[in-house]
Amino acid sequence: MTGRDGDTEAKILDAAHVVFMRSGTAGARMQEIADEAGVNKALLHYYFRSKEKLAEAVFRRTAGEFFPRVFGVLASGLPLEEKVRAVVAGDMDFLSRHPYLPAYIISEVHHQPERIVGLMTEFRRVSLDVLQAQLDDGAREGRYRPIRAEQAVLNLVAMIVFPFLAGPLVGAVLNLDAADHQALMAERRALIPEFFLNALRP
Amino acid sequence: MTGRDGDTEAKILDAAHVVFMRSGTAGARMQEIADEAGVNKALLHYYFRSKEKLAEAVFRRTAGEFFPRVFGVLASGLPLEEKVRAVVAGDMDFLSRHPYLPAYIISEVHHQPERIVGLMTEFRRVSLDVLQAQLDDGAREGRYRPIRAEQAVLNLVAMIVFPFLAGPLVGAVLNLDAADHQALMAERRALIPEFFLNALRP
DNA sequence: GTCTATAAAGGGATAGAC
DNA sequence: GTCTATCCCTTTATAGAC
Numbered sequence: 001m002t003g004r005d006g007d008t009e010a011k012i013l014d015a016a017h018v019v020f021m022r023s024g025t026a027g028a029r030m031q032e033i034a035d036e037a038g039v040n041k042a043l044l045h046y047y048f049r050s051k052e053k054l055a056e057a058v059f060r061r062t063a064g065e066f067f068p069r070v071f072g073v074l075a076s077g078l079p080l081e082e083k084v085r086a087v088v089a090g091d092m093d094f095l096s097r098h099p100y101l102p103a104y105i106i107s108e109v110h111h112q113p114e115r116i117v118g119l120m121t122e123f124r125r126v127s128l129d130v131l132q133a134q135l136d137d138g139a140r141e142g143r144y145r146p147i148r149a150e151q152a153v154l155n156l157v158a159m160i161v162f163p164f165l166a167g168p169l170v171g172a173v174l175n176l177d178a179a180d181h182q183a184l185m186a187e188r189r190a191l192i193p194e195f196f197l198n199a200l201r202p
Numbered sequence: 203m204t205g206r207d208g209d210t211e212a213k214i215l216d217a218a219h220v221v222f223m224r225s226g227t228a229g230a231r232m233q234e235i236a237d238e239a240g241v242n243k244a245l246l247h248y249y250f251r252s253k254e255k256l257a258e259a260v261f262r263r264t265a266g267e268f269f270p271r272v273f274g275v276l277a278s279g280l281p282l283e284e285k286v287r288a289v290v291a292g293d294m295d296f297l298s299r300h301p302y303l304p305a306y307i308i309s310e311v312h313h314q315p316e317r318i319v320g321l322m323t324e325f326r327r328v329s330l331d332v333l334q335a336q337l338d339d340g341a342r343e344g345r346y347r348p349i350r351a352e353q354a355v356l357n358l359v360a361m362i363v364f365p366f367l368a369g370p371l372v373g374a375v376l377n378l379d380a381a382d383h384q385a386l387m388a389e390r391r392a393l394i395p396e397f398f399l400n401a402l403r404p
Numbered sequence: 405g406t407c408t409a410t411a412a413a414g415g416g417a418t419a420g421a422c
Numbered sequence: 423g424t425c426t427a428t429c430c431c432t433t434t435a436t437a438g439a440c
Contacts, residue, residue, distance in 0.1 A: 008405075024313060026229035030434065040407055045435060067375070103312045106367050110305045111226060113370040120374045128376070145400070150376055150386060151393055158364030159357050165308050165367060168315040172322045173269070174330070174352055184352060191353055198347070199401035210423075232416060242425055247417060249423095 009047045012037045016044075016058050021100045024107055025055045056115070059108050063119055066101065069094070071126045074153065080134045084156065085193045091160045092189050102165045128153065135200075144200045152200070159192050211249045214239045218246075218260050223302045226309055227257045258317065261310050264303065265321055271296070273328045276355065282336045286358065287395045293362045294391050304367045330355065337402075346402045354402070361394050 015037035019028045030051055034041040048054040073087050095101065109116045128149040135152060138144035163170055163185060171181050217239030221230045232253055236243040250256040275289050297303065311318045330351040337354060340346035365372055365387060373383050 024226065024228055024309065026226055027313065029432090031432095041434090042408085042436080043406065046405075049435095051434070100312070103308055106305055106371070107226065107309050109371050110302070110369065111229065113374075116371055116374045120377075125377055126375055147393075147397075148389075151389065151397075153376075154365055154372070154386075154390075155361050155394075155397060158360040162360030162364050162367075163356055165364075167312070169308070169311045169318055170356065172315075172318045173328055174355075175322075175327055176352075184356075187350075187353065188356075191349075192357075195349075195353075195357060195401045198403065199397045201400065201403075231414090243416085244418080244426085245424060251417095253416065 008039065008043065012039065012044055012047055012054075013057060013061065016054050017062065020055060020058050021104045024104075025111070055108075059112075059115060060119065062101065063105065063116070064123075066094070066105070068123055070157075071123070075127045075130055077130065080131075080138065081193075081197060083131075083134075084196055087156065088160060088189065088192050088196075091157075092185075095161070095164050096185070099164050099167060102161050103167070106165065138200070142202060145202045147200065155199075156192075156196055159188075159196065163188065210241065210245065214241065214246055214249055214256075215259060215263065218256050219264065222257060222260050223306045226306075227313070257310075261307075261314075261317055262321065265307060265318070266325075268296070268303065268307070270325055272359075273325070277329045277332055279332065282333075282340065283395075283399060285333075285336075286398055289358065290362060290391065290394050290398075293359075294387075297363070297366050298387070301366050301369060304363050305369070308367065340402070344404060347404045349402065357401075358394075358398050361390075361398065365390065 012033070016028075016033045019033045019036050023029075023032065028051075030041055030044055033054075034044055037044075044051075044054060048057060070087060070091060073083060073090060076083065078086060131153070132149035135144060135147055135149055139146040170176070170184075171178075174184075176184065214235070218230075218235045221235045221238050225231075225234065230253075232243050232246055235256075236246055239246075246253075246256060250259060272289060272293060275285060275292060278285065280288060333355070334351040337346060337349055337351055341348045372378070372386075373380075376382075376386075378386065
C-alpha cells in the first residue's frame with residue numbers, strides 16, 4: 001500500500017493495518033491480509049509467527065503514531081488558545097486521512113485492555129500539569145471559569161474524535177448525503193476551537 | 203441474566219446481547235452464547251436460524267432502546283436549557299448501566315453500515331427543526347451565538363458518549379484508578395450541561 | 405525468503421432421537 | 423422444544439520443496 005516494495009515485512013504490516021482497520025481484528029482473515037500484501041499466507045507466519053502477534057504489531061504502530069502527537073501538543077508551552085487550535089487542526093487533519101483509526105483503536109482497547117495499559121507505560125505519560133496551570137492562571141485572572149484539566153481534555157478530544165467514530169451513524173441519523181457530511185466536518189475545524197474556548201469563559 | 207427464565211427465546215437473546223457486547227459480533231462464538239444462556243448450541247439455530255440473524259436481532263433491540271429515547275427529548279417542546287439537562291442526565295444514567303453499549307454500536311455500524319441505515323428509516327427520523335428554532339430564537343434575542351443544530355447535537359452527544367467509548371483508554375491515558383475514574387464520570391453529569399450552555403452564550 | 409501442499413483445530417449449522 | 427452427535431467448510435499454522 002504505502003509502497004515500500006522492497007521490504008516484505010513492512011509490506012505485510014501495511015496490508016495488515018488496512019485489513020484490521022477494515023474488518024476488525026477478529027473479523028480479519030490471514031488470507032485477506034496476504035492478498036492485500038500480494039504475498040503468500042505462509043509468509044505472514046514466517047515474519048510474525050501468529051495472527052495474534054501480527055495484530056499486536058499493528059496496534060502498537062498505530063497507537064504510536066497517534067497518541068504521542070496529541071500528548072506533545074497538550075504538554076507544550078504554547079498559550080492555551082493556540083494550543084487548542086493546534087490540537088484541533090492537527091487531529092482533524094490526521095483523522096481525515098485515517099478516518100477508521102479511532103474505531104479500530106476503541107475496538108482493540110475494549111477487547112484487549114491490557115495492551116493499551118502496557119503501551120501507556122512505555123510512552124512518556126501525559127502530563128496535564130502545564131495545561132492545568134494555564135487553566136488555573138486564567139481562572140485567577142478572570143479569563144476562564146475553573147475547570148479540571150482532565151475534564152477539559154476529555155471535552156475537547158470528544159468533540160474532535162467522536163464524529164469520526166460515529167462516522168456512518170452521523171450520516172444515517174441526521175440524514176445527510178456524502179457532500180453534506182463532508183461540509184459538516186469541514187465546518188467543525190473552525191467551530192470546535194471557538195465553541196470550546198467560549199465554553200471556558202466565565 | 204435479566205432473569206426471564208420462562209422464555210427460552212428471550213433468554214438466548216439476553217445471553218447473545220451479553221456475549222456480543224463483550225466479544226464483538228465477529229469474535230463471539232455460538233458456543234459461548236449457548237453457555238451464557240444455559241442451553242445447547244442447537245437451540246440458538248432453532249430460534250434464530252443463524253449467527254447472522256441472531257446478531258441482527260440483538261442489534262435491532264439494542265439500538266431500539268437507545269436512539270428513540272434521545273431523539274424524543276431532542277425533538278420535544280422543552281425549553282432548551284432543560285432539554286440539555288434532560289439529555290445529559292438521561293443518557294449518562296442509561297450509559298452507566300450499559301457502559302459497553304456505545305462501543306458495540308460503533309463497531310457494528312462500522313462493519314455493517316447498511317443495518318443502521320435500514321433501522322433509521324424505520325424509526326421516525328430525528329427532527330432537528332424544533333431545536334434549530336430554539337437556537338435561532340436565542341440568537342435573535344442575543345442569548346446565544348448562532349450555531350447549526352447538527353453541530354450543537356454532535357458536540358453535546360460527543361461529550362456525553364465519548365468517555366464511555368474510550369472507557370479503558372481514559373483510565374490508562376490519564377493514569378486513573380477505578381475510583382478516580384468513577385469520580386471523573388460523576389463530575390461530568392453536572393459539568394457537561396454548564397460547559398455546553400456556556401459555549402452557546404455570545 | 406518465498407512458494408505449494410497439508411495438517412490440525414475451530415466453529416457454524418443440521419439430523420435425528422427423545 | 424431440547425438434547426447429542428456429527429457433518430463439513432473455514433481458518434490458523436506448519437512442513438518441506440525450491
